[in-house]
Amino acid sequence: MSLLDISDLRIALNGNADFQVVKGLDLSIEPGQTMCLVGESGSGKSLTALATMGLLPSVLQPVAGSIRLKGEELLGARPSRLRDLRATSMSMIFQEPMTALNPVARVGQQIEEVLEFHSNMSQSARRARAREMMEAVHLPDVDKMYRSFPHQLSGGQRQRIMIAMALVMRPQLLIADEPTTALDVTTQAQILSLIRELREEQGSAVLFITHDMGVVSEIADEVTVLKLGEVMEAQDLDNLLRHPKTDYTRDLLRSVPSQVPRPERPPTSQDVVLETRGLCKVYGGGGWFARGREVRAADDVGFSLPKGRTLGIVGESGSGKTTVARCIMRLIDPTSGQIMVSDTDIASLSQKDLKPQRKNIQIVFQDPMRSLNPRIEIGQSIIEGPLNFGTPKSEAMARARELLELVGLPASAVDRFPHQFSGGQRQRIAIARALAMDPDVLVADEAVSALDVSVQAQVLKLLDELQDRLGLGILFITHDLGVAAQICDDVLVMQNGRVVEYGPAGQVLGSPREDYTKALITAAPGRHWDFANFRPFTEAAE
Known part of the structure; x- marks a missing residue:
């Protein structure tokens, strides 16, 4: 019997079946198997994981389908039952550990809290188990790490703490939601190796959510591809990489940046x-x-x-x-x-x-949502620099419209706010804002x-x-x-x-x-x- 069975899952906005964001998802994972759920932002990957954990926000509700863990129906289960299952039978690693960890509690204590809530272990036994788990995820100097706060650790170390918390009760199902997206390649390789190692040791099944086909090729047994809430295809890894069935999957694969350097330019x-x-x-x-x-x-x-x-x-x-x-x-x-x-x-x-000199060198940051003011229209953000250097407002706004078209957005977008754009569109806006200064160098x-x-x-x-x-x-x-x-x-x-x-x-x-x-x-x-x-x-x- 499958460990996790998802059948005809449908999730809708405010429970309205006419506004479905996940549309009839079928998925099955065997013990010891890794299933990768792949797709772009907005495809429904994370919503599927949150529905399984019983953590969907109130504005999103399952309107049809079934999610069974070891044969037990999770949709409609009492909150108290879902709390009992979390960490013991299923657990989740979130994408950004800094937002999932308590910033004012030591990380060792946070691992212990899971044991305190879900077991009858003594304090000394909890501490020993937490230290054992920290060693299992290959954290250096466990004594120092145990006493550290999240901000004192690197991104890779924080992600290892999250994995230790997720696996400390030895759950049968581990859900990993983009756990390596912002990590450097060596840390990413270590985390992928760690998840494989712990899966083999504990016999856990893994539902791995990612948009990175390179990561998929390293860890998946089976792959399900989503687009706008619909399953495009589901195949084992080798067949998906060699014989993708849909244009969407082929486009995803072709978009993976090659490790081969581009031809040298004169x-x-x-x-x-x-x-x-x-x-x-x-x-x-x-x-x-x-x-x-x-x-x-x-x-x-x-x-x-x-x-x-x-x-x-x-x-x-x-x-x-x-x-x-x-x-x-x-x-x-x-x-x-x-x-x-x-x-x-x-x-x-x-x-x-x-x-x-600042106008000669401009920067585009990693997260445009944090670098754009959410309370002002993007046109105002783009013209802020030129205005500070004496450009008349009408001239600066005309230039902003030109720049938006230059980066592939409509000129009319000047009157919209950052939250009304996708992540890729916001990054284009950030580039347009940097170019508004006519720099010689773009960082x-x-x-x-x-x-x-x-x-x-x-x-x-x-x-x-x-x-x-x-x-x-x-x-x-x-x-x-x-x-x-x-x-x-x-x-x-x-x-x-x-x-x-x-x-x-x-x-x-x-x-x-x-x-x-x-x-x-x-x-x-x-x-x-x-x-x-x-x-x-x-x-x-x-």
């Missing part, structure tokens, strides 16, 4: 729009931090970015990528070194002297990492087209080597604040010299598959 200009020399950022070592150790977040970083070229900075979390970007933007002050923007060293300029800090693969491909294509049209120099910060391979002319690899390898993308990603770069490439999910041609690379070589 230089279009010798003009250098951004250059760093000996850039350093040091934390600690004095003042309030005198007792702490010195941390060199960026150490002697040097590179140059010609006009019309894209330089990618890649590395794991904590490698110093974002520190370098923030120093270049002067969002933080560098400790030493030079930052040359259009022949001006901005590294030590005062804020007053820096203001005229993209993980600008596509949270987007669906198809939307990601569209934004990458847009950046490419804008660069060709406007001659922008783009500094592209990413942990995704596939994305770097598709858009970057040159790649700089960082580890622990230092430059490990730097050169043309074809050389660094195609024939890396350093062991660290090789390790990053080896850890990238989906590296064995030629998704665009529906075959492994080994067969392509033959």
Whole structure:
């Protein structure tokens, strides 16, 4: 008998069957099996998981169908029964652990709380079990980790705490909702390996929700593809990757960024729009931090970015990528070194002297919803910078309409609010806002990492087209080597604040010299598959 059986599941807005967001989903998972539920944002993946856990928001209600766990019907079950089943029989890992963990409680205590609620174990037994689980998810220095608060841990460590909490009661069903989306490739590989390992040890079934077909190729036994609440197809992994049945699945596969670097482009200009020399950022070592150790977040970083070229900075979390970007933007002050923007060293300029230079270098952040003001129309967001530099409002708004059309949105969108757009559209708005200043340099800090693969491909294509049209120099910060391979002319690899390898993308990603770069490439999910041609690379070589 299947561990989880979902039959003809239909979820509707306010219980109105005319507004269904999940439309007749069928799904079955055997013990010890991993089922990947794949689709873009809005496809109903997470709603299916929340319905299974009994955590749907009140505005969304199941109007038909069945969800059975070990033969027990979950739809319509009493809240008290669902609470009993959570953690003991089924458990869930959420996408963003920082929003799921209590920020004012130590993580060891949070794992213990699960045991306190669902078992009769003594306090000493709970602590021992929590420590055992932390060791099982390969957390270093368990004593220190146990006493730490969530903000003191890295993203990968927080996700491991979430996994420990989810598995501490040894549930038969583990639901993982995009657990690796924002993680760097090595941490992502470790988390996928950990889930496989724990599944084999505990015999759990896994419902793995993702939009990343590279991750699917690493972990799935069976795959169900959703689009706008409907099942497009369901196949075992090998058949889905080799013989996708629908155009939608084929498009998803073709959108996966290839690890093969794009053909080298000839230089279009010798003009250098951004250059760093000996850039350093040091934390600690004095003042309030005198007792702490010195941390060199960026150490002697040097590179140059010609006009019309894209330089990618890649590395794991904590490698110093974002520190370098923030120093270049002067969002933080560098400790030493030079930052040359259009022949001006901005590294030590005062804020007053820096203001005229800011228009030359603009940034697009990872999460546009957090960088756009939710209370003002997007037209007002786009013209804010030009207005600060003296552009008349009518002229700035006319330019905003032009820029929206340039990034593929209607000019009429100036009067709408950020929440009225999809994630990909909001990122296009953020790009339009950056371009409103007519910069020489565009810094993209993980600008596509949270987007669906198809939307990601569209934004990458847009950046490419804008660069060709406007001659922008783009500094592209990413942990995704596939994305770097598709858009970057040159790649700089960082580890622990230092430059490990730097050169043309074809050389660094195609024939890396350093062991660290090789390790990053080896850890990238989906590296064995030629998704665009529906075959492994080994067969392509033959």
